[in-house]
Amino acid sequence: MKRETxxxxxxxxxxxxxxxxxxxxxxxxxxxxxxxxxxxxxxKTRLSSELIAGEVSYxxxxxxxxxxxxxxxxxxxxxxxxxxVAKEATKDVELHDPSIRTGIIVGTTADSMxxxxxxxxxxxxxxxxxxxxxxxxxxASTEIIANELGISGYQxxxxxxxxxxxxxxxxxxxxxxxxxxxxxxVGGTDALSKVMLNGFxxxxxxxxxxxxxxxxxxxxxxxxxxxxxxxxxxxKLTLKKNAICELSGYxxxxxxHHLTAQSPDGEGVAMAMELALSExxxxxxxxxxxxxxxxxxxxxxxxxxxxxxxxFGNDAPSFSSTKPFTGHTLGSSGALxxxxxxxxxxxxxxxxxxxxxxxxxxxxxxxxxxLIPSKSVHQVLSNSLGFGxxxxxxxxxxxxx
Amino acid sequence: xxxxxxxxxxxxxxxxxxxNFLSDVIQYNTNMLQCIEPDxxxxxxxxxxxxxSRILKLGSAGARFCLEDAALxxxxxxxxxxxxxxxxxxxxxxxxxxxxxxxxxxxxxFIQSAHGSIASQxxxxxGCKNYNMTYSHRAFxxxxxxxxxxxxxxxxxxxxxxxxxxxxxxxxxxxxFDRIGYYTKPGVNNLNILTDQTKGTIAGEGSTFFLLEDxxxxxxxxxxxxxxxxxxxxNHFQVEDVILHFLSQNNLSVKDIDVVVLGxxxxxxxxxxxYDLNTSLFNNTRQVYYKHLCGDYLTSSAFALWxxxxxxxxxxxxxxxxxxDKPAKGIQNVLIYNQHRNVNHSLMLxxxxx
Numbered sequence: 001m002k003r004e005t006x007x008x009x010x011x012x013x014x015x016x017x018x019x020x021x022x023x024x025x026x027x028x029x030x031x032x033x034x035x036x037x038x039x040x041x042x043x044k045t046r047l048s049s050e051l052i053a054g055e056v057s058y059x060x061x062x063x064x065x066x067x068x069x070x071x072x073x074x075x076x077x078x079x080x081x082x083x084x085v086a087k088e089a090t091k092d093v094e095l096h097d098p099s100i101r102t103g104i105i106v107g108t109t110a111d112s113m114x115x116x117x118x119x120x121x122x123x124x125x126x127x128x129x130x131x132x133x134x135x136x137x138x139x140a141s142t143e144i145i146a147n148e149l150g151i152s153g154y155q156x157x158x159x160x161x162x163x164x165x166x167x168x169x170x171x172x173x174x175x176x177x178x179x180x181x182x183x184x185x186v187g188g189t190d191a192l193s194k195v196m197l198n199g200f201x202x203x204x205x206x207x208x209x210x211x212x213x214x215x216x217x218x219x220x221x222x223x224x225x226x227x228x229x230x231x232x233x234x235x236k237l238t239l240k241k242n243a244i245c246e247l248s249g250y251x252x253x254x255x256x257h258h259l260t261a262q263s264p265d266g267e268g269v270a271m272a273m274e275l276a277l278s279e280x281x282x283x284x285x286x287x288x289x290x291x292x293x294x295x296x297x298x299x300x301x302x303x304x305x306x307x308x309x310x311x312f313g314n315d316a317p318s319f320s321s322t323k324p325f326t327g328h329t330l331g332s333s334g335a336l337x338x339x340x341x342x343x344x345x346x347x348x349x350x351x352x353x354x355x356x357x358x359x360x361x362x363x364x365x366x367x368x369x370x371l372i373p374s375k376s377v378h379q380v381l382s383n384s385l386g387f388g389x390x391x392x393x394x395x396x397x398x399x400x401x
Numbered sequence: 402x403x404x405x406x407x408x409x410x411x412x413x414x415x416x417x418x419x420x421n422f423l424s425d426v427i428q429y430n431t432n433m434l435q436c437i438e439p440d441x442x443x444x445x446x447x448x449x450x451x452x453x454s455r456i457l458k459l460g461s462a463g464a465r466f467c468l469e470d471a472a473l474x475x476x477x478x479x480x481x482x483x484x485x486x487x488x489x490x491x492x493x494x495x496x497x498x499x500x501x502x503x504x505x506x507x508x509x510x511f512i513q514s515a516h517g518s519i520a521s522q523x524x525x526x527x528g529c530k531n532y533n534m535t536y537s538h539r540a541f542x543x544x545x546x547x548x549x550x551x552x553x554x555x556x557x558x559x560x561x562x563x564x565x566x567x568x569x570x571x572x573x574x575x576x577x578f579d580r581i582g583y584y585t586k587p588g589v590n591n592l593n594i595l596t597d598q599t600k601g602t603i604a605g606e607g608s609t610f611f612l613l614e615d616x617x618x619x620x621x622x623x624x625x626x627x628x629x630x631x632x633x634x635x636n637h638f639q640v641e642d643v644i645l646h647f648l649s650q651n652n653l654s655v656k657d658i659d660v661v662v663l664g665x666x667x668x669x670x671x672x673x674x675x676y677d678l679n680t681s682l683f684n685n686t687r688q689v690y691y692k693h694l695c696g697d698y699l700t701s702s703a704f705a706l707w708x709x710x711x712x713x714x715x716x717x718x719x720x721x722x723x724x725x726d727k728p729a730k731g732i733q734n735v736l737i738y739n740q741h742r743n744v745n746h747s748l749m750l751x752x753x754x755x
Contacts, residue, residue, distance in 0.1 A: 046503040117495050123577040133577050139538035156545040157538035159516040178552050198498045202508035254533035256524040260512050388521030390533055
């Protein structure tokens, strides 16, 4: 049964990842089955000699050109990635109509970290990098994007680690359902940083080769970077034109288990999926496929598969993780995978879980390993699991008019 | 209506005690105010304490005190706003990455560097497995968390929400922002920041929590009617328009506001808007301020909400926060207006429940 009544539609979207710039390049990459993960070329790090990552293959200077920004004072790589896709997602939209309450909600884990980690010592000792001092917080990119696009309404930023963007999407949908906004740009952005690369490396959960989610021999995750935005609109606003799908359900839970690890029993992620089903008014059997969080880490994949078993039993729908395409883009991953889920519905395709070879000993469930053309992708569930046991599930539905 | 049925406040003032509402305030001679921290070992395991960063201890204790006040063990949902979150641990890790030249870096500071770990820690200590959210958007962080909590309660999704505004000030952040003029001179008397007429403010911090429900209890302090945020207004006339619209949305006019709580921070470059409002919209309203007590920080509006709740509950305005002597009897509606460097502006409306 639906607990909140107004419906929420996705009217457009934008994405940048290691697969490319824009929705079309990302779709092409997914269809070709080519991973975007490779040698680290943009980030200056000692670890580039031993690790690979899903980097966006443009320098900051090239991203500035692409973004069309005139003043780049205090602008980080995450802000540039975010602005480029925010422009893609709003290119056909008049954002300055005062009668339409428009907001922006961004999820990010690291935001301006790429600059802070380079300049923190300068901040304390000289004036050479002062323009970046005020971007030492997590709202910097959101405000830059809002100002560039002229979004003067509600703006905020969510930081719940790897579920940040999924939570931003959920929050935007709830604000429309509560009639607080008519339209909201939601998603996330994160750029690859030395802090995150070294942090995950220190936790010993990075696979030196391309990750293999849900495989018995998985060795960890690869980091990536990217940004994606969805433009959500209220029912009243969107029926005037062609929405691309409905955001029909969402749910959030917390494992209350550990500051970094997921609870291995999968109870938390099961609860998030059940809440999303309940919000959408759908049954488990209605779900066509799952875009899993599937990072390739020992702990995440076990928790997630047990969660899927709890909700779907042994009769789980097709599922796959797209992390071997993009790497784990942390706070923005939920937004990238929301775009992939919507592409599944638009093009009636289930994307493969690359690199899977051997079934996990703990489950009978195995992911899809090849591109599946299907006539029946109607409801796609997307999971995002974050540090601190924060679980979020979203359900995207084919338009029924 | 959304009711405040429990609260707690760890701040640079003796605000933990329920009695003596701001009757004994501390005068500091520094431009960086830090919290009077409780003895954490009274209620936390020493092993756990050793592992926790300072911000996690502040958040954890604040949550505990608020739940005790509301006589509740497990909250139904958790919403946290934090401007700087666990950034101190990120800095420690950054320096370690540099010093160790990206080899063999101890991961412990990284583990507690995610902003969401404040809310996760509270989930772990209370066993709350439900909704858990962290907003980190400059001076909108606490207001975003409040708005979310109000949506959860109005949607009847949760019975109660534990809401917190948590931030710490530490040396590296203080020093970097001090270098670009955020803070006034060292050795300043915090109680004189408005009369000193200097550029810059005093840094502060706090851990302030509220237990919100959609029903009143015997412990109810006040009701939160509404919250609104807006960005980059062109001038104080636009701010006036937003305030008037906000009040009319709540079927109120300026004369219905018994007390206005202002985010004056003593920085002559940014306080002008408040003084313009004080001589226009709020000329006949009792005006109070609070940042001389807790310092300025990105979630200081949580301190203002705490103070407003107690002003309503006790029907008393502490002398130390009064800006004028307009009479305020039968205090029913308190409006909080805060702005951060003329970028992030916010309004909160708090009302009596009698």
